[in-house]
Amino acid sequence: MTAPQSWIGQRVPKLDAPDKAAGRTRYVQDLVVPGMLAGAIRRSDRVHARIVHIDTAPAMRMPGVHAVLTAADIDNVPFGHGKDNTPFKGDRVRCVRDEIAAVAADTEAQARAACAAVVVEYENLPAVFDPAEALRPGAPVLHTGHPDNRPFTYDYSHGDLATGEQASAHIVETVFRLPFVTHCCLGTSCIVAEFDARGRLTLHSLTQVPFLYRRDMAAICGLQPEDIRVLQGPIGGAFGSKLDIYPYEPIAVHLARATGRPVRILFSRQEEFLASPTRQPARIRLRSGCDGEGRLTFRDASVLLDNGAYTSWGATTPFVMMQTFSSLYRVPHVRFATEVAYTNNPYSGSFRGYGNLQATFAVESHLDMLAEKVGIDPLTLRKRNVNKVGDVTGQGLRFASCGMQKCLHEAARSAGYRSRRNKLPPLRPGTLRGLGMASMLHVGGGAKIYRSDGCGSVLTLDDFGKATLVTGSTDIGQGSETVLAQMVAEVLGLHIDRVQVVNTDTDVKPWDVGVHASRTSYVAGNSAILAAKQARDKLLAAAAAQFGVPVEMLTLGGGHVLLGDRELEPIDRLVRTLHFSGRHELLVTHAYFEPSSVAQDRGFKGNVSPTYAFGTHVVEVEVELDSGIVRVLAVHAAHDVGRVLNALGIEGQIEGGVVMGLGYALTEELQVRQGQVRNPCFRDYHLLTAPEVPPIHMRFVESADPTGPFGAKGVGEAPAICVAAAVANAVFDATGVRFTELPLSPERVLQGLIDAGVAADPLGGL
């Protein structure tokens, strides 16, 4: 690729794409370490039971077995956000995932066979699967530390609800139900644990948060953090699923310790569906009000969350949900109350959007419902309440940049929303067609949930003029390393082929809190730019001294120091001069960037992110009246990204996020019944396939964030967030039927259409 004027905004293929397309890339799942044993886990056969006895002797006798471990064999340290999970379950099982024993053997088949041979005696306990039932007195108690089964509650408010209700001319109230869905990363969960001869542990891991992971794994496994090295190589997708530690990980460490050999645990696809964390299901009761002109007056949200048997990040999704309830559009009075209840269901983790899909579904459905009551079109109502640059919301979110108005405008224009909504004629007999709109807001530069939300960078320019950025941040396939290379290339005036990014080894890279909250472009980007500017300043100062020229007259470009537009000196030669003659100086710089965001106060108030992403989707659907199938004919997506950094990359993020959101809206549901996962396979858990993807029309709004790197903000999560709400609004436009539960499966839609008298029951007289 010939060097463009600027690397920012270009279509830059990912740096790792050639190796991936060639099939050369070794993922963690491809790793073969000499002497590696295969680990497998024996999981519970019951949903809630006392473990009476575990007999591992039959497993120990099986061929190829090196070790069989249970809770009794290790220091079974509690971990997790609720400190209620343990690597093994020794006295009680609380859900179908529960890890009772683990085996290390020569082959995976032998390890799994030995796991099946472990004999477990149980005594069933009464189980509870409905979070509302779990909160009632007399419900089975899951953890003795929480006899009410309610480990967490969240209460937030701004303004005064009574005032808001008084001021309302229209109020709508709805219960929304959001289902279990799961990440379905193409690469299944995997870890390789190996101890060296000094007792130092190396973990080949899929983690998104290597430094926090190192610290937490040390505590769980009885090691010092400095004795753990985390290698986070290429992974087959994450989407938030690798943000927490799951029992299989310390189990692998214990097996490695017990056998003195490296141990790999790799989930089968069925195991992945069963034991990988889900998106947080939710029951949201929302009351929303507006005045006679459609100006929002209040929101009152009561949320009930199924925590499952143990606590992972799903229980913290209310932090994100409340940002939507409090700040998506201008709302003067908001109350948000969440109860989180233990059940014997599988537990939820973090998943792209982190509670925002659920909250946005409720909020954006209500906007259309309110518009209908007021008698104005939904776009007008949204515009009347739009967030604007400079706003400080009731929760303290500060919008230093805000492209929401433009997003509404662009998405509506692309779809012909005003002129086509409520008027779309059917394309085929027996179908109805509609348009629906929804917007979103999400953090775009991380979220201050830890002591630091920062990222470190170390930048080296070598004797050949090649820049190496060692960044604390992590690439999970989204292309962050390419974007960082673009930024370094831009500042240093290098061709991107001269920049490489290293980010895989905690022994080498500086600290970063991890990949989440759409923070990487913003935080790691700003960090890289700081380090690159220091390097630039060093080069220019050295050139100024060497050539006797005022430093203000010098810039970098095309791999050279430039005086005006004249090439003064190639950068590589300048570096060699610095290195080998006189000054004996290497060109190494470092920086740590901490965003300006603040931790929230006890009332959850505070500007938790330095920047926020906004977006609007308009979806066109066709509803088939005899089958209930909803086909998406087009998606119009307008996203405020601050600044487009990599045009190729950002299109891929939007397209992938939209398709993920469509799956949540229409085809995906992990069917959990009586604590069992009924569809743990791709055959019965439907991701969208290529023929099902509609045309996606994208518009990028560049609102130029004042603190974003080149004005950019993070949008990793944004495109998945408001799709389902737009689909539900479109289905309403087409049919007049309001669906409040996802997914809009054909069966559910057909039933709703028949109940509303919009479709005839194909069974007619039966």
Add this chain to the structure above:
Amino acid sequence: MNAAVAPRYLRPATLGAALDALGAPGARAIAGGTDWMVDARAGRPGAALVVNVLRLAELRGIAADGAWIDLGGATTVAELLRDPLVRAGAPLLWQAADRFASPLVRTRATLAGNVCNASPAADLTLALVALGAEIDVHSASGCRRVPVAAFVFGPRHTDLQHGELVVRVRVPVAAAGAFHRFEKSGTRPALEISAVAVATAMTFSGHVVRSARIALGAVAPRPMLATSAMAVLQDQCLDERTVDAAVLAAATQCQPIDDVRGSARYRKRLVAAFVRRALLAARSHAEEAR
């Protein structure tokens, strides 16, 4: 037979050798292996001897045979899709093949494999039942010809005796002006285990139904003929009353169950919807033909 013990494997070069091998205790045939490998990977090979018949010349090839199309049992779904005889002479089978699994499976999955695996949701078998197809079943001691509809009993249960092999599949050539329509549930064109599938093959004399065969898939233990509906349609015009009666009859006759892919009630609704779609399309087809 201990299924946990690794089976032996043979790939005989001739049909005779294959039939001899299949006579051994615990022997079974595999062709593409797309059904068997799922079980084998799960540690359930279910056989002491696996006999690979995929490349046997006698099980391959598609040829016209008078009023029939004669297909090898090991004809892959991809071969069905490419063949002009099938496209023109058995459009219903072609349509079922077009909605079958995925391109990656179609290159290996075979016609006889689909029949012998006997899934209640088997799409190819459904089309074969609707078409009145027959199979030629060989053993070391002879051969017999059986209608597919009489060969499949229930899930994984067929009339295939030990030592037997389905060598040929015979499909009646569609009459000129015949109407064929394969309807399948789901949001995808393929890669879907049918919650409901309906295969319809009809011929007309003017407006009058001369023959009607409607087969319903995934709503009974095996692909079933909607005989009540077919009786309603015989020698009738497809007026509103007849269509309604046929739809009702088909929906009443099927016995779907609740499972992860759908409730029984939704499946009955889909049967009704698909039968109606097929009959309305058939009516238009008959009108256009005049």
Add this chain to the structure above:
Amino acid sequence: MSDVTIAFRLNGRMVSATVAPTQAALECLRDQFALTGAKLGCGEGECGACAILLDGQAALGCLTPAADLDGREVRTVEGLRDGPALGRIQAALVHEGAVQCGFCTPGMAVAAAALLAEHPAPTVEQIRRGLEGNLCRCTGYVAIVQAVQTAAEPTP
């Protein structure tokens, strides 16, 4: 002993191997030949990440008995390269931004190769149907379809 000895052409070279009857082609290629491009995504034929070419046609490595590789022409994603350079489809996948995490990419490349061999000038609909057995969770398929179109265009 029930193991079977097979001989086949792999990415252009004659090779042989000894495999168990229940072993799949995927594990044979990954474990015995260190060709880890084809991935285990589900082991049940539903995701396409294990796709390989058998006699020019795309098939699932996870559901093809390794024993049936015998006598065949087998090509994996590694064999789509043009010497040291990427093949047309691979280069197009890179150029069009169709690679994010990349786990599905080898399967996509193989499925696309088979598609283009049969339909050298495919319609968009044919491309989408041709890839319907390959799941991707990252890209939404748009760039992948675009890449196959680009690869199909005649070289000027």
